[in-house]
Amino acid sequence: MKTIIGFSIILFAINICFAEDPSHPDLDSFIQNIHKFAQSSIKIDAVDKIIYIDPYRIQKTDSADIILITHDHKDHLDPSSIAKILTSKTTIVAPASCKKNIQKLGSKKVVYFTPREEKKIDNVIIESVPAYNIKKKRFHPKKNNWLGYIITIDGIRIYHAGDTERIPEMKKFQCDIAFMPLGQTYTMNSVKEAAEAVLDVKAKIAIPIHFGLYEGSIDDAIKFQKLLNGKVKVIILPDESVE
Ligand SMILES: [Zn+2]
Numbered sequence: 350m351k352t353i354i355g356f357s358i359i360l361f362a363i364n365i366c367f368a369e370d371p372s373h374p375d376l377d378s379f380i381q382n383i384h385k386f387a388q389s390s391i392k393i394d395a396v397d398k399i400i401y402i403d404p405y406r407i408q409k410t411d412s413a414d415i416i417l418i419t420h421d422h423k424d425h426l427d428p429s430s431i432a433k434i435l436t437s438k439t440t441i442v443a444p445a446s447c448k449k450n451i452q453k454l455g456s457k458k459v460v461y462f463t464p465r466e467e468k469k470i471d472n473v474i475i476e477s478v479p480a481y482n483i484k485k486k487r488f489h490p491k492k493n494n495w496l497g498y499i500i501t502i503d504g505i506r507i508y509h510a511g512d513t514e515r516i517p518e519m520k521k522f523q524c525d526i527a528f529m530p531l532g533q534t535y536t537m538n539s540v541k542e543a544a545e546a547v548l549d550v551k552a553k554i555a556i557p558i559h560f561g562l563y564e565g566s567i568d569d570a571i572k573f574q575k576l577l578n579g580k581v582k583v584i585i586l587p588d589e590s591v592e
Pocket residue numbers: 420422425488489512535
């Protein structure tokens with residue numbers, strides 16, 4: 350009887366540990382390489398690649414290998430931030446529908462995507478996925494073919510949702526780390542919707558973005574963390590664009 354009780358206690362303890370931290374140790378160390386700036390701006394400092402997504406309000410100069418742009422709203426396509434990190438070796442990845450504004454950056458290395466394409470750039474697999482509003486159609490209409498991306502680095506799948514509501518396509522996505530907008534004016538309709546989207550894409554770690562400046566607050570990020578407690582590890586990264 351004692352053995353059964355002891356075994357049950359061990360099983361219970363394992364369950365508790367798993368519920369509190371379902372992420373993989375490799376993912377936890379990979380997270381150390383991720384930096385957040387204003388809005389949806391992310392830097393991934395991978396082993397041999399520096400990748401930026403939607404760089405915005407970047408203060409320091411840097412040498413990006415790849416810059417991904419989700420769409421050409423000014424808080425996602427920011428020429429002054431791009432100028433600080435663009436070199437002759439940088440590849441810019443952008444929606445084909447934003448070509449006119451991307452060409453103004455003057456870069457010769459640009460790869461355009463439409464939704465649902467997959468291309469390998471500098472040994473990084475990049476998949477483009479749709480990003481759009483269902484209710485607030487005027488901000489990010491589906492017909493604009495703006496994007497989110499799933500990037501695979503060192504076998505880890507990283508999803509950056511772009512500016513989007515929770516869309517039906519998300520249930521077919523699979524990722525390890527998800528950058529999810531909290532918004533509520535231009536992106537998600539509620540924090541709960543953002544949390545449900547994280548479950549749709551089967552993320553092990555979720556990092557909230559698109560809050561704390563024009564829409565969404567730190568309180569929303571904390572609520573997002575609470576809603577996913579025991580299901581998905583949520584990491585609230587500091588905004589490094591704030592001096
Ligand atoms: Zn936008």
